[in-house]
Amino acid sequence: MAQSLERLRESASQTAGPYVHIGLTPNFCGIEGVYAADLGAAMVGEKARGDRIKVKIRVIDGAGVPLKDALVEVWQADAAGIYNSPSDQRGAADPHFFGWGRQATDMTSGECVFETIKPGRVPFFDGRPMAPHITVWIAARGINIGLHTRMYFGDEAQANAQDPVLARIEQPRAASLIAPRDGDTYSFDIHLQGENETVFFDI
């Protein structure tokens, strides 16, 4: 026998269930007057630096149907590639950009839209620059543990080609993480299962 490592075990995950909106987007589901606004509804202050963009996300199940009860969160760096987090010690982030957003997918269309800015590049753990990306996290009924993925930008072909994370994915699956641009809107369809299954990360 050796000494005990005396570590605790992480609390086990459970599904968010069908009524995740009550807790995380109460105004969205008609519970008004408890919180002034749903947390994460607005990511960008008026004075935020960077290109204003929209990110339209759908989460699609194994039968090809968009989830109408999903909760989607995004986390990203500011226009200069700095995270608005105490754990990013490289410098001050844009004080007018929070970096985190939360939306429920529409109960009819299954879409959600984040109004944000295009993030700058952030270094990989060995210092090489990663291509601009947004971390996406999904919780819903039927999902036992939140799914992490990344959205990369369709108009950043050169940066994407050098990205050390995309380089780890066998082609053609890396394409599942790249959202095409149309005007100021990037459309990111996340396929939970099947032929076009999106790459999910164990991070």
Next chain:
Amino acid sequence: MTGKNPPSNLRPETGAFFQRDRAWHPPAFTPGYKSSVLRSPRRPLLSLDNTLSEITGPVFGHDILGELDDDLIYNFAAPGKAAIGPRIIVHGRVLDERGVGVGGALLEVWQANAGGRYRHRRETYLAPLDPNFGGCGRTITAEDGSYCFRTVQPGPYPWPNGPNDWRPAHIHFSVMGHGFAQRLITQMYFEGDPMIWKCPIVRTIGDPKAVEGLTAALDMQATIPMDARAYKFDIVLRGRRSTLFENRREGN
């Protein structure tokens, strides 16, 4: 909006998080819980040591909180009214796997009322709504990771999975720690509830010890006599490595 203000005077940590033990958590595909069948990825997850994108995470200031955000008995009730049901306090600490308290963590909860009915337009259970109960609450942990809520104990309810499946009484918890890799949603169950071990959602978890870790203990020492019983529920988030001897080249 809040910003880079650390939740405490402690130096922010910048190490990567301990690997998640995915044999301890429920797997994605659990056919006993039918909704998971079409909503589970079938290909392996791509493993990656944390980059800055996962080590960092949003920090919320107390300025987002209203006075009654942590009091579900009163935060939806008309003036002078209260929610109906067994009055309870739920308290505990948010720790990481090293046993360190996680201060400044955002905890959000939601639950059914005492009859097992949720205030949601998709909910069709015939138990009535309580006009003085909304079912949502939130708080931010103190520097030592401690927190508390006041609420009514939720009731069990039936759901369309098997022909006669009922959820045990539970409170949903969402936790935002210091890094986005710690993001966690789970459910709290109540000590002694015979429904726990019958539930297909609970049974997505393989190890009974992991289920015990989600079961709050009746805590008579925190109970307020003639007012509210108390349950203690600690939540454990992923620990993180120290940054000693990290071999980083530049810019990070």
